[in-house]
Amino acid sequence: MLTTNRYGVGDGLLGLLEPLEVKGLTLRNRIVMPPMQSGRASFAGEVTNRLINFYVSRSIAVGLPIVEHSYIMPTGKIGPKQLGIYSDTLIEGFERLTSAIHNVGAPAVLQITHAGGVANRKVIGTQPAGPSERGKTRGLTVAELLQIADEFALAAERAIKAGFDGIELHGAHGYLLNQFFTPLLNKRNDEYGGSLENRMRFPLLVVQRVKARLGGKLLLYRLGSDDLAPNGTSVEDSVTFAKRLEDSGVDILDISGGMCGSEPKQLKHIKGYFLPQASEIKKAANVPVIGVGGIREAVYADKLVRDGVVDLVAVGRALLKDSKWAEKAVERLGTKAVDV
Ligand SMILES: Cc1cc2nc3c(=O)[nH]c(=O)nc-3n(C[C@H](O)[C@H](O)[C@H](O)COP(=O)(O)O)c2cc1C
Known part of the structure; x- marks a missing residue:
């Protein structure tokens, strides 16, 4: 349900500072802090005070902070100081993180992930596995897929126990769920590969299992909407997938790149570079x-919402560089509205 436009500037459309209610949770504005690995977890993936400070300082005026990608099981880890949610023993640290974020008036969402074929062999101590055998990667068996889907669900349940208001499944940037969706990496010839329907099957299974453990909390999906490569994922396939995700209970769609990653070189100078796919x-x-990608200016972010291009705007590197980006944006746009 959308609330009325507090700063109504005449066009009747809502702006960046407008609250948004999603499934009973009120976001105070449309500014999203997208997940950004901070390198501040311990080697075992635990929350540290440095990590808490990183999120608290940036969440002060953000509507929806999404905490960085956290591995759901040891074989899905990509970086040495990656945050992890693979064991119940980690819940206590996350409780400190969620209450600190809540204390500055923001909800908290945790992004959960499995790196699949791009897991770091040195870090995981075994051969990485993805949808299909490829180079040094082996193909996952169906039994392993079912186990991974259960591990996603357990990780989601831990996140909710730790006080998160929702979780985001990382289905972008070439990680496991994206590896299944993209025809560039999924060469399976069973029911989990081949046709679009089959390539959606594993991510949708994960959505279904996770949803069952969320107890009504928010479910977000970060969708790798475009590989920017011949024979890769196209936005047409992503539209179909997005509708299926929605039908399966996803509450918010977070639209980013697929195999091209989150900051593709060929797009990096374009303001709002994944907005065409998001729209x-x-x-x-x-x-x-x-919507996300190269957004640095509050006025531009506000216009994206007012023009109905997207509902929420994620600002990553600008917020990384200036922890007060959101505070300044709220001040700037609030003043602008008063001037009108
Ligand atoms: C340092 C850094 C770490 C990132 N870590 C993640 C991550 O954990 N999960 C994810 O989905 N995207 C990650 N991203 C991508 C960002 O969420 C975002 O999509 C990207 O930076 C583009 O947005 P921007 O142009 O506003 O920075 C990361 C980006 C940066 C710069």
């Missing part, structure tokens, strides 16, 4: 859509 998906979806 196509928004036209087809009935749930809120997050």
Whole structure:
């Protein structure tokens, strides 16, 4: 349900500072802090005070902070100081993180992930596995897929126990869920590979299992919407996938890149570089859509929401560089509205 426009500036459309209610949770504005690995977890993936400070200082005026990608099981780890949610023993540290974020008036969402074929062999101590055998990667068996889907669900349950208001499944940037969706990496010839329907099957299974453990909390999906490569994922396939995600209970769609990653070189100078894909998906979806990519200016972010291009705007590197980016944006846009 959308609330009325406090800063109403005449066009009747809502702006970046407008609250948004999603499934009973009120976001105070449309500014999203996208997940960004901070390198501040311990080697065992635990929350540290440095990590808490990183999020608290940036969440002060953010509507929806999404905490960085956290591995759901040891074989899905990519970096040495990656945050992890693979064991119940980690819940206590996350409780400190969620209450610190809540104390500055923001909800907290945790992104959970498995790196699949791009897991770090040195870090995991075994051969990485993805949808299909490829180079030094082996293909996962169906039994392993079912086990990984259960590990996603257990990780989600831990996150909710730790006080998160929702979780985001990392289905972008070439990680496991994205590896299944993209025809560039998924060469399986069983029911989990080949056709679009089959390539969606594993991510949708994970959505279904996770959803069952969320107890009504928010479920977000970060969708690798475009590989920017011949024969890769196209936005048409992503529109179909987005609708299926929505039908399966995803509450917010977060639209980023696929195998091209989150900051593709060929797009890096374009303001709002994944907005074309996000806007196509928004036209087809009935749930809120997050747009991301090279957004640094509050006025531009505000216009994206007012023009109905997306519902929420994620600002990553600008917020990384200036922890007060959101505070300044709220001040700037609030003043602007008063001036009108
Ligand atoms: C240092 C850094 C770490 C990142 N870590 C993650 C991550 O953990 N999960 C994820 O989905 N994206 C990650 N990203 C991608 C960002 O969420 C975002 O999509 C990207 O930076 C583009 O947005 P921007 O142009 O506003 O920075 C990371 C980006 C940066 C710069």
